[in-house]
Amino acid sequence: MAEETIFSKIIRQEIPTPLLYQDDLVTAFRDIAPRADTHILIIPNKLIPTINDVSEDDELALGRMITVASKLAKEQGIDENGYRLIINCNKHGGQEVYHIHMHLLGGQPLGPMLAI
Ligand code: 5GP
DSSP: OOOOOHHHHHHTTSSOOOEEEEOSSEEEEEOSSOSSSEEEEEEESSOOOSGGGOOGGGHHHHHHHHHHHHHHHHHHTOTTTOEEEEOOOHHHHTOOSSSOOEEEEESSOOOOSOOO
């Protein structure tokens, strides 16, 4: 059984964080340390530690993360100029919180895809 992270507490609102979106499958809220003018995290409500741990049972939630990203990008007015969706995995991917999350980044030019 994977260990819960702070994100499970945010989903359940045990740590009050303004939510931009929530349904039965996913939750979205602003990143606490934004790396761009718009920086939103979209996460499955189910605790899945990394992308290595997904199964076919998760496809509905994983697909919902994309449709919610598209909806939020429009709401935030960044859809026309564009944005970036990122999911980090494990150490080399720079993952810090072990509950899958998709970063929605935009509101400004984001530069090259990678800065290694
Ligand atoms: P990772 O590096 O795992 O892909 O990204 C984790 C992200 O979660 C980081 O961008 C970090 O700022 C964000 N984060 C960590 N703790 C919290 C929190 O308690 N609240 C919010 N809103 N974001 C958090």
